[in-house]
Amino acid sequence: MDGSLPPVANGGGCHGGRDTMLEAARAAGKSETLDRLQADYPRGPHDQPQSMCPAFGSLRVGLRMRRVATILCGSACCVYGLTFTSHFYGAKRSVGYVPFNSETLVRGQVYEDIRDAVYETAKPDQYDAVVVINLCVPTASGVPLDRLPKQIDGVRVIGIDVPGFGVPTHAEAKDVLAGAMLRYARLEATAGPVQRPRGAIADEPRVTLIGELFPADPVGVAGMLKPMGLAVAPPLPSREWRDLYASLDCAVAAAVHPFYVASVREFAAAGRPVVGSGPVGVEGTSDWLAATGRAAGATAERIDAAKAQALPAIRAALDANPIRARVTVSGYEGSELLVARLLIEAGADVPYVGTACPRTEWSEADRQWLAAHGAHVQYRASLEQDMAAMREARPDLALGTTPLVQAAKERGIPAIYFTNMVSARPLFGAPGAAALAAIVATQTKGADRFGRMVSFFSGVGTGDAAGYGWQGVPKQHPGAREKFRRQREARAKAAASQAMGS
Numbered sequence: 001m002d003g004s005l006p007p008v009a010n011g012g013g014c015h016g017g018r019d020t021m022l023e024a025a026r027a028a029g030k031s032e033t034l035d036r037l038q039a040d041y042p043r044g045p046h047d048q049p050q051s052m053c054p055a056f057g058s059l060r061v062g063l064r065m066r067r068v069a070t071i072l073c074g075s076a077c078c079v080y081g082l083t084f085t086s087h088f089y090g091a092k093r094s095v096g097y098v099p100f101n102s103e104t105l106v107r108g109q110v111y112e113d114i115r116d117a118v119y120e121t122a123k124p125d126q127y128d129a130v131v132v133i134n135l136c137v138p139t140a141s142g143v144p145l146d147r148l149p150k151q152i153d154g155v156r157v158i159g160i161d162v163p164g165f166g167v168p169t170h171a172e173a174k175d176v177l178a179g180a181m182l183r184y185a186r187l188e189a190t191a192g193p194v195q196r197p198r199g200a201i202a203d204e205p206r207v208t209l210i211g212e213l214f215p216a217d218p219v220g221v222a223g224m225l226k227p228m229g230l231a232v233a234p235p236l237p238s239r240e241w242r243d244l245y246a247s248l249d250c251a252v253a254a255a256v257h258p259f260y261v262a263s264v265r266e267f268a269a270a271g272r273p274v275v276g277s278g279p280v281g282v283e284g285t286s287d288w289l290a291a292t293g294r295a296a297g298a299t300a301e302r303i304d305a306a307k308a309q310a311l312p313a314i315r316a317a318l319d320a321n322p323i324r325a326r327v328t329v330s331g332y333e334g335s336e337l338l339v340a341r342l343l344i345e346a347g348a349d350v351p352y353v354g355t356a357c358p359r360t361e362w363s364e365a366d367r368q369w370l371a372a373h374g375a376h377v378q379y380r381a382s383l384e385q386d387m388a389a390m391r392e393a394r395p396d397l398a399l400g401t402t403p404l405v406q407a408a409k410e411r412g413i414p415a416i417y418f419t420n421m422v423s424a425r426p427l428f429g430a431p432g433a434a435a436l437a438a439i440v441a442t443q444t445k446g447a448d449r450f451g452r453m454v455s456f457f458s459g460v461g462t463g464d465a466a467g468y469g470w471q472g473v474p475k476q477h478p479g480a481r482e483k484f485r486r487q488r489e490a491r492a493k494a495a496a497s498q499a500m501g502s
């Protein structure tokens with residue numbers, strides 16, 4: 001490299017300047033990366049993140065792996081937020097950070113700093129791999145991670161660009177790193193012998209479950225697959241580098257979370273068939289067992305045996321936990337459609353399912369099933385769409401993201417946070433049916449309490465005039481607002497006439 005990088009305009013990032021950042025990244029030689037990201041993770045109605053920084057998905061995948069070091073390069077405020085969130089979710093290990101300033105960025109020194117950090121970190125007695133993640137500004141500045149050595153003393157080096165202006169959700173960012181690692185591992189396995197996983201691995205043909213799942217779910221799925229002579233492989237994202245080989249060495253890859261596009265590409269390159277949807281409820285489980293069994297070459301008798309073993313228990317769990325409630329579902333985990341299917345099978349009325357994830361063929365069966373059962377499925381749902389659906393449907397319970405839950409509670413509608421409450425419980429088979437119904441039953445019982453809270457707090461102000469901590473309701477100052485509005489307009493007008501004159 002010639003040592004210099006194009007500068008990036010101030011004010012870029014996830015809350016402004018997306019076009020500037022895109023333009024800068026293309027000018028800095030990142031067109032191929034951006035085109036790949038755009039093809040894998042197409043944008044939707046909201047063209048920039050509405051939830052946490054997308055790079056958190058990649059960071060989390062790296063931090064959850066044994067013997068893998070993860071290094072971020074980005075603005076200090078972004079890295080602060082990402083490390084904070086990592087530790088909030090129990091990372092229990094250090095996040096590496098290569099800082100930069102205008103000078104090191106423009107002179108290209110930041111690339112040298114990253115390379116030094118990688119050499120310093122890549123100790124084979126401590127690590128199998130070092131992951132470097134370029135956040136928004138280094139990506140837009142063209143910091144060339146592809147020029148890092150592919151390995152140092154046997155420690156793999158994986159460099160990825162995960163800009164907020166190229167990866168719409170943190171869910172898809174998990175796939176950016178999982179797919180990059182899977183690709184590396186696949187090429188290693190193609191070149192020669194590789195390590196076995198640390199734990200015991202089943203001799204039967206195996207099914208690899210794709211997506212971050214509740215820990216008991218793979219165990220439950222293994223039980224469901226057994227009558228077909230199948231077992232589960234280590235799931236993806238992996239917990240250790242050597243597990244990647246075993247994940248690849250499967251009879252079938254199951255895209256339970258349907259947005260792992262780059263990872264699915266690697267399974268396809270390895271010649272593995274991929275099935276969509278997941279074993280939720282009676283109908284979902286029946287279809288999934290049939291599709292997975294067929295893809296693995298199981299006989300019709302064995303598929304029937306698997307269904308005969310699994311379905312009655314799920315039926316019994318659903319019957320024992322009926323849901324008589326209207327529920328809206330919104331989230332950014334990728335499992336929203338499966339959760340909605342289970343709710344409907346348990347008796348819930350689900351008029352709306354919003355997911356921030358994109359439409360892919362791996363959730364198509366779920367979309368069709370939901371549509372046939374009266375649910376509107378909104379892919380790439382924006383917060384505004386989720387809010388409008390919640391307001392219109394007035395559900396007995398809203399499952400959603402933090403701002404949606406807050407807005408629902410302000411209206412006295414019981415609401416729970418999808419990630420912490422729903423994703424933190426089993427989803428598949430009979431345990432999934434029982435767990436979900438239990439949450440819904442508990443929460444909908446709180447409707448009266450929410451109603452009392454709304455009336456108790458009425459009159460204390462709302463929004464930026466909320467009365468908390470004040471003796472009375474804070475006063476609005478329309479005069480000041482009007483003054484600032486006029487100033488903003490004048491500035492915009494001056495900038496526009498200046499642009500026309502230049």
Ligand code: SF4
Nearest residue numbers: 013014053078136164
């Ligand atoms: S790295 Fe994340 S937090 Fe920082 S500007 Fe980009 S999207 Fe926003």
